Amino acid sequence: MKKVSIFVDVQNIYYTTKQQFRANFDYNKFWKLATSQRYVVGAFAYTTNRGDERQIQFQNILRAIGFEVKLKPYISRSDGSSKGDWDVGITIDVLEYASKSDIIVLASGDGDFDMLIHRIRKLYNNETEIYGVSGLTANSLKNVTSHFFPIGPELILNQT
Numbered sequence: 557m558k559k560v561s562i563f564v565d566v567q568n569i570y571y572t573t574k575q576q577f578r579a580n581f582d583y584n585k586f587w588k589l590a591t592s593q594r595y596v597v598g599a600f601a602y603t604t605n606r607g608d609e610r611q612i613q614f615q616n617i618l619r620a621i622g623f624e625v626k627l628k629p630y631i632s633r634s635d636g637s638s639k640g641d642w643d644v645g646i647t648i649d650v651l652e653y654a655s656k657s658d659i660i661v662l663a664s665g666d667g668d669f670d671m672l673i674h675r676i677r678k679l680y681n682n683e684t685e686i687y688g689v690s691g692l693t694a695n696s697l698k699n700v701t702s703h704f705f706p707i708g709p710e711l712i713l714n715q716t
Contacts, residue, residue: 558683560594561653562587563646564623565664566603572665572689573707580713581663586687587621589705590661597657600649602626602642647672654680662701663687667694674700687711 564583573581587599601618605611605627615625628642643666654660654676662669665688676682683702686693690706698704 557593557595558658559597559656560591560659560661561597561650561657562590562599562623562661563650563663564601565642565646565662565666566601566618567642568664568666568688569707572692573712576689576692576707577709577712581707582711582713583618583621583623585711586663587623589711590685590687591622594659596622598649598653599623600626600646602628602646604628643668650676654682657682659683659685661685661687665689665693665697667696670694670696670700673697677702 569581573579583601591599599622601623603615603625615627618625626642626645628645646662646664646669650660650662650672660673660676660682662673662684664686673684673686677684677700685703685705686697686701687705687707688697693704693706
């Protein structure tokens with residue numbers, strides 16, 4: 557069995573699936589795809605913490621699926637902008653787990669990760685899989701990965 561580590565940029569996935577599909581990402585279906593016939597070394601979901609009840613429920617769902625949820629405080633600035641970026645944290649964790657894994661799965665369309673994916677493939681010869689909304693995923697990220705899996709209707713929660 558191949559060893560896999562999974563990293564989810566929750567904010568990126570949330571906003572891109574909302575923009576493209578006006579619906580939420582199905583983390584259960586994603587988990588089944590990413591872990592099928594694989595040994596999970598680590599699985600992490602990176603998100604911000606606002607402390608509201610719905611967000612806490614969502615975080616608990618992620619934990620029940622199998623993710624370790626990593627939280628960063630949500631910072632709202634006086635100019636109306638906000639901050640809750642996990643790029644550095646995700647990068648550090650991917651670099652740590654790349655040597656322990658055959659496959660690195662990253663759910664994000666953020667082009668800032670293209671150098672990271674290139675680096676781990678070069679250093680550790682990892683197979684890499686990127687899951688992202690196709691039209692909202694950086695081409696540089698699609699081009700550097702072993703496999704790009706576009707998030708389509710099959711990975712979107714049914715709105716009932």
